[in-house]
Amino acid sequence: MAQQSSSLALRYGIIAVAVGGLALLFYGVANGLGQGRVTAQQFVDFQEGGNPHLGFRRAHAKGFCLAGEFVANGELSAYSSATIFQPGATPFVGRISIGGGNPTAPDLASGVRSLALSIGDKANLRWQTAMNTPPVMPVRTGQAFFEQMNAFRPDPETGRPNPERVAAFLAAHPETQAAREWQASYTATESYATETYNSINAFYLVNGRQRQAVRWAAVPQAESHGRGFEGDRDDPNALQNEFMARLDVAPVVYDLVFTLATDADDENDPTVRWPADRQQIVAGQIVIHSATDQSEGLCNGINFDPLVLPPGMAATNDQILQARSSVYAESYRRRAREHFYQQGME
Amino acid sequence: MSTITTYSLAARIIHWAMALLLISLLLAGLAMVQSLEPWHLTLLSLHKSFGVMALLLAIIRLALRLSQQQPDLPASVPHWQQRIAQLSHFFLYAAMFAMPLSGYLMQSAAGRPVSVFGWFTLPNITPISMELYGFLREMHALIAWGLILLVLVHIGAALHHGLIKRDGVLESMTGLNFSKEQKPKD
Numbered sequence: 001m002a003q004q005s006s007s008l009a010l011r012y013g014i015i016a017v018a019v020g021g022l023a024l025l026f027y028g029v030a031n032g033l034g035q036g037r038v039t040a041q042q043f044v045d046f047q048e049g050g051n052p053h054l055g056f057r058r059a060h061a062k063g064f065c066l067a068g069e070f071v072a073n074g075e076l077s078a079y080s081s082a083t084i085f086q087p088g089a090t091p092f093v094g095r096i097s098i099g100g101g102n103p104t105a106p107d108l109a110s111g112v113r114s115l116a117l118s119i120g121d122k123a124n125l126r127w128q129t130a131m132n133t134p135p136v137m138p139v140r141t142g143q144a145f146f147e148q149m150n151a152f153r154p155d156p157e158t159g160r161p162n163p164e165r166v167a168a169f170l171a172a173h174p175e176t177q178a179a180r181e182w183q184a185s186y187t188a189t190e191s192y193a194t195e196t197y198n199s200i201n202a203f204y205l206v207n208g209r210q211r212q213a214v215r216w217a218a219v220p221q222a223e224s225h226g227r228g229f230e231g232d233r234d235d236p237n238a239l240q241n242e243f244m245a246r247l248d249v250a251p252v253v254y255d256l257v258f259t260l261a262t263d264a265d266d267e268n269d270p271t272v273r274w275p276a277d278r279q280q281i282v283a284g285q286i287v288i289h290s291a292t293d294q295s296e297g298l299c300n301g302i303n304f305d306p307l308v309l310p311p312g313m314a315a316t317n318d319q320i321l322q323a324r325s326s327v328y329a330e331s332y333r334r335r336a337r338e339h340f341y342q343q344g345m346e
Numbered sequence: 347m348s349t350i351t352t353y354s355l356a357a358r359i360i361h362w363a364m365a366l367l368l369i370s371l372l373l374a375g376l377a378m379v380q381s382l383e384p385w386h387l388t389l390l391s392l393h394k395s396f397g398v399m400a401l402l403l404a405i406i407r408l409a410l411r412l413s414q415q416q417p418d419l420p421a422s423v424p425h426w427q428q429r430i431a432q433l434s435h436f437f438l439y440a441a442m443f444a445m446p447l448s449g450y451l452m453q454s455a456a457g458r459p460v461s462v463f464g465w466f467t468l469p470n471i472t473p474i475s476m477e478l479y480g481f482l483r484e485m486h487a488l489i490a491w492g493l494i495l496l497v498l499v500h501i502g503a504a505l506h507h508g509l510i511k512r513d514g515v516l517e518s519m520t521g522l523n524f525s526k527e528q529k530p531k532d
């Protein structure tokens with residue numbers, strides 16, 4: 001009898017371990033088991049800072065929608081089989097934005113300006129890119145980027161970043177040097193139309209078996225007068241209004257310039273600028289015809305995930321690039337949910 | 347009254363294949379939406395491709411289920427437990443369809459193509475809409491947790507039949523009938 005009941009206990013034990021173990025496994029994996037130290041959710045939580053602007057992007061929240069076309073000249077078709085690079089025009093939906101999570105931030109207050117494009121209307125041939133004014137990243141991993149955000153977080157008492165924390169971070173991250181040098185040399189222009197926007201991360205152009213690492217930039221055709229913004233500096237939408245006024249007169253045009261890496265360049269490292277003598281190819285022009293408020297425009301529903309690439313292009317293993325894709329998806333999930341519940345963003 | 351005590355070989359194969367597939371898809375889904383690592387994208391595209399496979403298997407499975415005889419639960423199982431078993435099986439089938447369908451439709455609502463192992467691409471069949479994406483994305487996660495709960499209860503019940511009651515119910519799906527000579531306990 002005793003033997004039988006102990007074997008019964010054993011059999012109940014087996015069931016408990018099997019079911020409980022699987023339950024624990026699901027619970028653990030859902031709560032970060034096997035993940036690196038930072039997850040996409042933690043990133044977006046940080047960006048929200050406990051006070052999300054419901055319905056808006058958790059980064060680059062302030063912006064407006066664009067419509068236009070990418071007019072390719074065919075110069076890139078030797079490197080990439082993507083139909084977008086064949087000579088001809090492909091329509092795009094785009095967005096110009098500034099860095100930061102505040103959808104009503106003054107245009108002139110932000111240090112980062114951005115241009116995002118979703119080119120082509122066939123889902124499986126689409127190319128998306130989200131470009132910023134800096135040409136390099138300060139760090140090369142999502143983890144380090146998270147540490148950077150923490151180090152530069154304004155101190156609740158002073159309202160400015162804590163200098164000791166910043167110094168400690170910079171000392172631990174010498175790879176920030178190129179980004180800091182660029183920062184020191186950069187002055188914001190008077191218009192979104194006269195900025196250069198960089199892919200920062202590298203990608204591959206693919207044609208059959210041939211693969212070429214590249215970065216690209218949208219280089220303005222309009223020349224900057226170099227005196228900075230001269231209109232009403234108190235207008236929170238100063239740059240947006242300036243841009244729309246320009247469009248009333250003529251389209252805003254950028255050259256899309258590709259820079260080709262050599263074997264000496266590490267395409268997975270976004271913290272290093274490639275030397276100036278690298279071959280450059282103008283693939284065509286980005287022509288912006290019209291702009292609309294983001295609450296009305298088509299760009300609002302788009303997650304400008306930089307890993308939406310057509311056949312003929314491919315992602316590198318740049319860890320920042322890969323991290324962006326999952327963080328954007330989490331931000332998109334949250335604001336899509338809020339749109340479904342009709343919260344925020346009137 | 348069913349005349350068989352074991353599921354057909356086809357039904358057993360598809361049962362165990364899908365068990366493995368669904369648990370893998372659940373774990374992969376939960377892990378990939380958090381990860382910042384380069385494997386995240388590979389896992390995501392495998393998730394979508396195998397997710398579509400799961401939908402095809404679910405269709406085949408439902409067809410088998412509707413066209414073949416099923417073994418009955420033994421008479422020793424009380425009526426209320428039989429009802430619960432039926433109900434849980436109904437929800438398992440519902441989840442087997444709702445899971446991949448919500449995944450496919452949410453990608454469609456986001457305007458994302460769903461490529462199956464690079465062999466073919468599913469058409470986008472919904473309007474592109476952030477509201478619709480928001481709804482389907484939440485459904486995908488909600489149904490996943492419902493499915494996890496069902497799977498745990500299901501495994502617990504199956505093992506209870508197999509190890510405690512020893513009434514042949516577990517064997518009807520494993521096909522391993524070594525408990526035959528051991529008379530059912532009660």
Ligand code: HEM
Binds near residue numbers: 130201324
């Ligand atoms: C680890 C680093 C980064 C993180 C965590 C991050 C995070 C985010 C998030 C959460 C969004 C909102 C996405 C949405 O809801 O649709 C966003 C938007 C954006 N990001 Fe990043 N980002 C990173 C690096 C970069 C880099 C390197 C660039 C430029 C090359 C960039 C350019 C942009 C642009 C242009 C947008 C706005 C796109 C739009 O207008 O919708 N980001 N980012």
Ligand code: HEM
Binds near residue numbers: 329371372373486
């Ligand atoms: C039986 C089949 C499937 C199961 C069990 C499953 C399970 C899951 C789970 C558990 C998650 C994570 C949810 C969360 O934590 O929020 C997830 C995410 C996801 N699933 Fe599935 N899935 C299935 C089929 C599919 C299919 C067929 C597709 C698309 C064709 C798909 C696309 C996705 C995508 C894109 C995500 C991530 C969304 C994001 O980035 O926010 N799934 N899935």
